[in-house]
Each structure stands twice: as C-alpha cells, then as structure tokens.
Amino acid sequence: MxxxxxxxxxxxxxxxxxxxxxxxxxxxxxxxxxxxxxxxxxxxxxxxxxxxxxxPIHAPGSRSNYVGIVQRGGLKIDQPSNTFSHVQQGLFKVLQQSRISTTFLGGERDLNEEKLFELLGQRDPLQGIVILGEVSESFMRALGELRVTLLNVYASAPGLCHSVGPNEKQSVDQIVDHLVELGHERFAWLGGNCKLGRHQMRLNALRECLAVRDIKLDDKFVVSVEKGDRQEGFDCADELMKRVGDDHSQAPTAWVSYNGLMARGAHQFALLRGIRIPEEISLAAVDRTRVCTEIHPNLTSASSNPELVGMEAAKLLCKSDDESDKNRILVDLVIASEFSEGETSGPVAG
Amino acid sequence: MxxxxxxxxxxxxxxxxxxxxxxxxxxxxxxxxxxxxxxxxxxxxxxxxxxxxxxPIHAPGSRSNYVGIVQRGGLKIDQPSNTFSHVQQGLFKVLQQSRISTTFLGGERDLNEEKLFELLGQRDPLQGIVILGEVSESFMRALGELRVTLLNVYASAPGLCHSVGPNEKQSVDQIVDHLVELGHERFAWLGGNCKLGRHQMRLNALRECLAVRDIKLDDKFVVSVEKGDRQEGFDCADELMKRVGDDHSQAPTAWVSYNGLMARGAHQFALLRGIRIPEEISLAAVDRTRVCTEIHPNLTSASSNPELVGMEAAKLLCKSDDESDKNRILVDLVIASEFSEGETSGPVAG
DNA sequence: ATTCTCGTTTCATAGTTATTAGGTCGTCAA
DNA sequence: TTGACGACCTAATAACTATGAAACGAGAAT
The missing domain is CATH 1.10.260.40 (lambda repressor-like DNA-binding domains)
Structure with missing residues (x-):
C-alpha cells in the first residue's frame, strides 16, 4: 500500500x-x-x-443512512411496472421508519468491480445492497468484495448472500387448484424471461402441480420467449393459437402465464381475435402486482405479494448488523403466496 | 463553536x-x-x-454523492409506469457519469418539514433535490429550508426553484396538426389528473390549437376525471360514448387523451365494444413513454421525451454549484416535443 | 514453577496538522 | 514620501496522530 x-x-x-x-x-x-x-x-x-x-468506513454497526439497490441486467429504470417497483415500495415503507433511504446504484450492466469501488469508495458505507433479480455469479462476487451485507430478491445466490423470494410452488398450486376445480383439464403455458431460473421454476412447478392431479402438460402448448412484457404475452398467445390450428377438440382451455404483463398482452390478443375470456378460455397469471387489478377485467392470479417481499428484505437488512459479522448466517426467506380470483377465469365451456 | x-x-x-x-x-x-x-x-x-x-465538504465544486428525489402526493413508488420512471432513467444516465447516485426520499405525503430535517440532518449534503410533479407551495417552501438546490420537473414553482418540463403546446399542436391533416374535425378529450395544472395546460392547449384551425372543441365531448391510469381511460371512453348517444352524425372521430395509459384504457374499451381503431376512431395521446410502444398497436402520440427531461435536469444540477450560491439565477427549461405516428390514427371515415 | 505463545495494549517518538502572531507587499490618501 | 490599511501568506510551535517495538497477562505446554 x-x-x-x-x-x-x-x-x-x-x-x-x-x-x-x-x-x-x-x-x-x-x-x-x-x-x-x-x-x-x-x-x-x-x-x-x-x-x-x-x-468512517470502518465504523462498526453504525446504521448507515442508505441502502443501495442494484438491478439485474436487462432491466432499466424506465421499465419498472413489474414486480420490482412493488419491492421498492416495500423496502421504502420499512426503511423510512429508520430514516434510511434507498439509493439506486445501477443495473448489472452499468456496473463492474471498478465502478462499484469508485461509487462506494468515498461515501459513507451502505447499510446493505439489495439485488433485484438474477445476476451472474461473477457480478455477485464483485459485490461481495465490497464487504457490505447483500440481499438478493427474486433470486438466490446460495452461499453468497441472503435472499427473499416468492413461493412459486404454492402460487402455481393455487392457480391450478382453482382452474381444475372449474373443470379445466387442458392447460397451456405462456412463458417469458425464459433464460432466467425463475421461468424454469414456474414452469416446473406447473408441470408438477398438474402431474399430481394426473394431468399432463402437452409440450405443444408450452410457449416460451425471451422477454416477459405485454407484447410477448400477445405474441405467445398468437403462437399458441397457431399451434392449436384448426383442431379445437384438444385445444387448451386454461392459459397460465408467466406474469401479469404477459397475461394482459394475451388478453388483448384474445379481444382482437374475438376469443372470449373467461367464457372460452380461462386466463391466470403468476403475479401479484398492480397490473392484475389496474383495469377490468381483474386477472385471476396468485403469487407472493412483492411489497411484502420488499418489507421482509428491509427488516432483514435492519437486523443484519446487530449480530452481524461474526455469525455469518445466511437467511433465505420464502414469502407465502396469495391467490386472487379475478374475472378472467370461469368454468370450462360445454 | x-x-x-x-x-x-x-x-x-x-x-x-x-x-x-x-x-x-x-x-x-x-x-x-x-x-x-x-x-x-x-x-x-x-x-x-x-x-x-x-x-471534504469545503472542496470547491465538490459534487456531493447523492441527488434526492421527491414525488408529488398521490404517487407511490409502485405505480411508476408513467413518465417519472423515464425521468429517473434520464437522471441516472447523466448522474452516473459523475458517480452521483439518486436516492429516493419519499413522497409529498410521507414528508413534512421535521422529517426532512431528520432525514438530511446527519448525512452528507445532497447535490440537489428533484421534485417530480406538482406539489403544494408550502411543501416546496419546506424543501427550500434545507438550503439545497431544488429542481421541479413536470411542474414549476415560479421564483422558488429551477424547473424542467415538457412543451405541452407544441405536443398538442403536433397531434392536432396530424389529425386535422387526416381530415378530422370533431375532437374529444379524455382527461385525467384533472386537479393538476398539467391537465389544464393540455386541455387549454388543445382548445387553442383547434381554435387556430377554426375548430371548436365541444364541451360535451370533454371528459375529465380525477386520476389518469388505464382504468380511467376506459371509463372516460365509456362516458364519452354515453354522451354521444345514438346520434353518430356529430360524434367525434378523433380522441385525444391526457396520457398514454389512458389511451390504452380507451383502446381496450374500443376493442371490447367493437369500435375499430383507427378505422372508425383515431386515438392520440400526449405522451412519450414506453406505454406508447409497449405493445401493438403503437399509439400515435407526441410529447417531450421524459428521459430527456431527466437528463437536462441532471445537467442542471451538476452545473448548479460551479457558479452556485452567488448568482442565484433560476432556470426554467422547456424541452421540445417529439411526434410519433402510431397505428391508432388514420384518415377520417367516410 | 517456568517458559512459551498469543492476543491485546501501551510507550515513545516520529510524523502531521492546527493556530496565532506577525510579515510582506500592493494601494490609497494625506 | 509616508503611513495606514487590507489582502494574503508564513514561521514557529503547540496540539494531535501514527506506528514499530516493547510490555503485559492469561493460558497452554514443558
């Protein structure tokens, strides 16, 4: 030195x-x-x-005034309508009670090890950093170098940091339960963000939940694309209907979508094509964000409340320095899922 | 001392x-x-x-590490799909080059003078505070007490702080120009956030732009509601069609909506009712956010690019301390409007 | 009991910083 | 020319901080 x-x-x-x-x-x-x-x-x-x-950097257990926020690659601040803005709301709710405010550090793409050091080197230390979504392991390690409490939401980095996430299995189970009760037996999957582990988790959960009820998910009706926005929902529904072709006898009657945004896109597709929801097709989404209720029809949906996810994350960060450094115990929280019956699901036709 | x-x-x-x-x-x-x-x-x-x-506080032209963000009342972090997330993106883009990060302080409702002092008393001073939207004058004065550079976007507080905003007149003019060229003569207004000055500015601009072209905006077809989200667009369109009643001869052929979200709601209403856009009705929005292009059909729209608004705001804040304290000159920037022809407008029927 | 070891703390002092009284050098007016 | 003044700066030194070597004390090992 x-x-x-x-x-x-x-x-x-x-x-x-x-x-x-x-x-x-x-x-x-x-x-x-x-x-x-x-x-x-x-x-x-x-x-x-x-x-x-x-x-001052070396001060122990002094509550810092800031919590940093980092987003996974592929997201920008101006595309927030999804889950993470609710997470931030939850963070804010809890942290403001301790007079801590959140500060946006950047996205996975904007940051590298060097930039992080530059960004954090001179200022007072952060209480912690919340990582929104799934980031590469190397990026996570770079964050680790900063010697700040890390917390990953909607993804987990086993052994590297705390995590808070939704209960995918339960969400999908609630949705399937509801749809099966309505008589549905033929399902379709409208998948997005297919490169993320999250997509795989939800799809697998769907397969398993159906299997338990002796229903098989036909791969023909599993449509997955790279992103997960409204347009993708529209496109997936389009592709799905192409795959269904003219033979409507085996066509799925229940569409389950990766998230609420895609469900909205699929709903718009249905409106344009004159497919009536919920009379002909029931539509449900793994989601619990505002998009589910922002306009009629409300979406039938289930997931963990992302605001709760944020609140729990904040609590974890506030606690983390009491015991802190020594007992480096990593916590993985799984938030219970809530189901909400909307206006997009109904009894199977006929 | x-x-x-x-x-x-x-x-x-x-x-x-x-x-x-x-x-x-x-x-x-x-x-x-x-x-x-x-x-x-x-x-x-x-x-x-x-x-x-x-x-370090005394370093000349010392940039602080943070810029604070405050939102107008009525907004929460988890309802951001609108303009302000783009503004934040713009802020971020520029500020990150100076290694400044943005920190969310709260909404108008969460904060009062006392809380602000608590929040800012102990930490290093902020480079400035950006106020998103229209806040009460008393709130603005409370912020003024903090002796920090203030900047209001999408609203202005004459004499109290800098401001950066869109060019409403130009936006509406571009939209009207486009629609009139397509042959439209009967207009309707789908208004939201009607308690905000912004709504009044846009509606007045519409009246004036039409007047210049010898077209009168019939008050019967001016529908305004309190909020400005998708559902409100749906409801406004519904209300509008009720007012039109059975006499279609005088019905407006061009709908101009307060923002893109409401236009989407109105579009969904049209889909449900079988009103064809753009064949029967042309729909345009004062907006330039992601909602205009997030799904087909793209909206015909014009406004100032909110990301630019954010970028200019950031530049203003970075500059503000070079000359700073001495020449307390307040700047009001008006960002030029951009027009984009989408798929929701077409020649008038008939 | 003695010696060793290791974690912790202090001593002693070199290295740095704060502060006050005063110096220098233009400028301006008598 | 002179001296008063003000703006700017330094010398000198008091006050403070950093750091390697040494000390201390509680076990553990001999």
Whole structure:
C-alpha cells in the first residue's frame, strides 16, 4: 500500500506553506485567494489526500443512512411496472421508519468491480445492497468484495448472500387448484424471461402441480420467449393459437402465464381475435402486482405479494448488523403466496 | 463553536491509550478486542469526533454523492409506469457519469418539514433535490429550508426553484396538426389528473390549437376525471360514448387523451365494444413513454421525451454549484416535443 | 514453577496538522 | 514620501496522530 500523502508534500509541490494548506483544506476562505484555494484542493484531491484520525468506513454497526439497490441486467429504470417497483415500495415503507433511504446504484450492466469501488469508495458505507433479480455469479462476487451485507430478491445466490423470494410452488398450486376445480383439464403455458431460473421454476412447478392431479402438460402448448412484457404475452398467445390450428377438440382451455404483463398482452390478443375470456378460455397469471387489478377485467392470479417481499428484505437488512459479522448466517426467506380470483377465469365451456 | 474532541480525550474517557484509539479509528481489527473496537467507535461517534486534515465538504465544486428525489402526493413508488420512471432513467444516465447516485426520499405525503430535517440532518449534503410533479407551495417552501438546490420537473414553482418540463403546446399542436391533416374535425378529450395544472395546460392547449384551425372543441365531448391510469381511460371512453348517444352524425372521430395509459384504457374499451381503431376512431395521446410502444398497436402520440427531461435536469444540477450560491439565477427549461405516428390514427371515415 | 505463545495494549517518538502572531507587499490618501 | 490599511501568506510551535517495538497477562505446554 502506497504511503499516504501529507499536507507538507502538497505545500512543497505548490511552493506554499503547510499552514496555508491546512487552512484551505479546513474550509477557511477569508483572507485566502481564490487561486490558492482552488490549486490546493485540486492537488489534494488529485493526489488522493485523505484526512487523518478516522476512517468512517470502518465504523462498526453504525446504521448507515442508505441502502443501495442494484438491478439485474436487462432491466432499466424506465421499465419498472413489474414486480420490482412493488419491492421498492416495500423496502421504502420499512426503511423510512429508520430514516434510511434507498439509493439506486445501477443495473448489472452499468456496473463492474471498478465502478462499484469508485461509487462506494468515498461515501459513507451502505447499510446493505439489495439485488433485484438474477445476476451472474461473477457480478455477485464483485459485490461481495465490497464487504457490505447483500440481499438478493427474486433470486438466490446460495452461499453468497441472503435472499427473499416468492413461493412459486404454492402460487402455481393455487392457480391450478382453482382452474381444475372449474373443470379445466387442458392447460397451456405462456412463458417469458425464459433464460432466467425463475421461468424454469414456474414452469416446473406447473408441470408438477398438474402431474399430481394426473394431468399432463402437452409440450405443444408450452410457449416460451425471451422477454416477459405485454407484447410477448400477445405474441405467445398468437403462437399458441397457431399451434392449436384448426383442431379445437384438444385445444387448451386454461392459459397460465408467466406474469401479469404477459397475461394482459394475451388478453388483448384474445379481444382482437374475438376469443372470449373467461367464457372460452380461462386466463391466470403468476403475479401479484398492480397490473392484475389496474383495469377490468381483474386477472385471476396468485403469487407472493412483492411489497411484502420488499418489507421482509428491509427488516432483514435492519437486523443484519446487530449480530452481524461474526455469525455469518445466511437467511433465505420464502414469502407465502396469495391467490386472487379475478374475472378472467370461469368454468370450462360445454 | 465548540472545540473539537481529540483522540486523547476519547482515550482518557475510556481509560485506554491514545494509540489504541488511533488504531481502532483507522479500522485496524487484528489484535484488537471487539469490546475495545466497539466502545471506542461508540464514544468517538457519540462525541462527534471528526478526522483532521481535510473537510471534504469545503472542496470547491465538490459534487456531493447523492441527488434526492421527491414525488408529488398521490404517487407511490409502485405505480411508476408513467413518465417519472423515464425521468429517473434520464437522471441516472447523466448522474452516473459523475458517480452521483439518486436516492429516493419519499413522497409529498410521507414528508413534512421535521422529517426532512431528520432525514438530511446527519448525512452528507445532497447535490440537489428533484421534485417530480406538482406539489403544494408550502411543501416546496419546506424543501427550500434545507438550503439545497431544488429542481421541479413536470411542474414549476415560479421564483422558488429551477424547473424542467415538457412543451405541452407544441405536443398538442403536433397531434392536432396530424389529425386535422387526416381530415378530422370533431375532437374529444379524455382527461385525467384533472386537479393538476398539467391537465389544464393540455386541455387549454388543445382548445387553442383547434381554435387556430377554426375548430371548436365541444364541451360535451370533454371528459375529465380525477386520476389518469388505464382504468380511467376506459371509463372516460365509456362516458364519452354515453354522451354521444345514438346520434353518430356529430360524434367525434378523433380522441385525444391526457396520457398514454389512458389511451390504452380507451383502446381496450374500443376493442371490447367493437369500435375499430383507427378505422372508425383515431386515438392520440400526449405522451412519450414506453406505454406508447409497449405493445401493438403503437399509439400515435407526441410529447417531450421524459428521459430527456431527466437528463437536462441532471445537467442542471451538476452545473448548479460551479457558479452556485452567488448568482442565484433560476432556470426554467422547456424541452421540445417529439411526434410519433402510431397505428391508432388514420384518415377520417367516410 | 517456568517458559512459551498469543492476543491485546501501551510507550515513545516520529510524523502531521492546527493556530496565532506577525510579515510582506500592493494601494490609497494625506 | 509616508503611513495606514487590507489582502494574503508564513514561521514557529503547540496540539494531535501514527506506528514499530516493547510490555503485559492469561493460558497452554514443558
């Protein structure tokens, strides 16, 4: 580690006295020329001068004023209508009671190890960082280098940090239960974000929940695409109907979609094609965000309440420093799923 | 001003040596008992010990590490699909280059003067605060007490702070121009957030733009409601069609909506009722957010790009301290509007 | 009991920073 | 020319902090 620079060195470099440097760096302005003031600060900062006596970064268990937020790659701040904005709302609700505020650090793509250090090096330490969604392991390790409590929501990084997530199995089970009770036996899957583990979890859960009830999910009616927005829901429904073709006897009567946004897209597709929901097709989504109820018809849906996910995450972060460092026990919370019957599901036709 | 406390005083208070205090406050952990470490930090912080050599606050043109964000009442973080998330994206884009991050302070409702002081009293000062939307003057004054640069987007508080906003007149003019060119002469307004000045500005702009072209906006076809979300668009369209009644001869052929969300709601209403867009009705929105293009049909729309609004706001904040305090000149920026022809507008029927 | 070891703390002092009284150098008016 | 003044800066030194070597004390090993 290079030796720290001293005020005297700064003074020598500029040909002034150490006294002057001291005065300037402590903010004295009267009786000091603007030129000196600026030059001295400039040299001080450029040479990485740091104050003596205390490095606030090392303060233990001091509640910091900030919690950082990092998003998985592929998301930008301006596409938030999904789950994560609810998570943030939950975080905010709890954290504001401790006068902690949340700060957005960036997305997986915007950040690398170097940038993270730059970003966090100089300011007061964060209470923790919440990672929204699934990020690469290398990225997670880079975050780990920061020696800050990490917490991953809607994804887990086993062994690397805490996590809070939804109960996918239960959500899908609630949906299937409801649809089977209505008489549905032929299901379709409208899948999005298919590269994410989350998609696989939901689809697998669907297969298993159907299997338990002696129903097989026909691969022909499993449509999955890369993203998970409204348009993708529309496209999936389109593709699904193409696969169904003219033989309607075996066509699925219940569509389960990866999330609420896609369900809305699929619903719009149905409206355009004159497919009546819920009379002909029942539509349900694994979701519990605002999109389910933002407009009629409300979506039949089940998932863990993302606001609760955020609230639990916040509680975990607030607690984390009481015991902290020693007992590095990682917590994985699974939030219970809630089911809501909407206007997009009904008894099977005929 | 009270005299600053020294390491030796901390040491005396705890009955340890100054050396130990020095080691601890510089973050040394090996060979130091946890008890000492915590006690020393605790006393140091409690007594307001500050490091020597430099007070970064006084650095000239020192950028703070944070910009605060405050939302108008009536919005929560989890209902962001609208304009402001784009604004935040723009802020982020520019600010991250200066290693500044944004931090959410709360909504107009969550905050009062006292809370603001609590929130900001102890941490390093903010580079500035961005106020999203229209807030009460008393709230704005409370913010003013913080002695931080303020900037209002999508609203202006004349004489109190900077502002950056869209060019409503131009947006509406572009829309009207486009629709009139297509032959439309009978217009309807689907208005939302009617209590906000923004709504009035847009509606007035529409009246004026039509007047210039010798078209009168029939008050019968001006529908305005309190909120401005998808459902409200649906409801407005519903109400509008009720007012049209059976006499279709004078029915409006062009619907202009307050924003994109409401246009989507109105579009869904049209789909349900079998009203064909754009064949029977042309639909346009004052908007430039993702909602315009998130799914087909793209909306015909015009407005200032909210991301640009955010970017300009960020630039203003970064600049604001170079000259800063002395010349307290308030800036009001108006961002040019962009028009985009979508799939929801077409030549008038007949 | 003695010696060793290890974790913790202090001593002693070199290295840095704060502060006050005073110096230098233009400028301006008598 | 002179001296008063103000803006800017430094010398000198008091005050504070950092750090390697040494000390201390509680077990563990001999």
């Amino acid at each position: 290079a030796k720290r620079i001293s005020q005297s060195q700064i003074a020598r470099e500029l040909g002034v006295s150490q006294s002057l440097v001291s005065l300037v760096l402590n903010g004295r302005r009267d009786g000091i020329s603007d030129k000196s003031y600026k030059e001295i600060w400039q040299v001080a900062v450029a040479n990485g001068y740091v104050p003596r006596g205390m490095q | 009270a005299k600053r406390i020294s390491q030796s005083q901390i040491a005396r208070e705890l009955g340890v040596s100054q050396s130990l205090v020095s080691l601890v406050l510089n973050g040394r952990r090996d060979g130091i008992s946890d008890k000492s470490y915590k006690e020393i930090w605790q006393v140091a912080v409690a007594n307001g010990y500050v490091p020597r050599g430099m007070q």
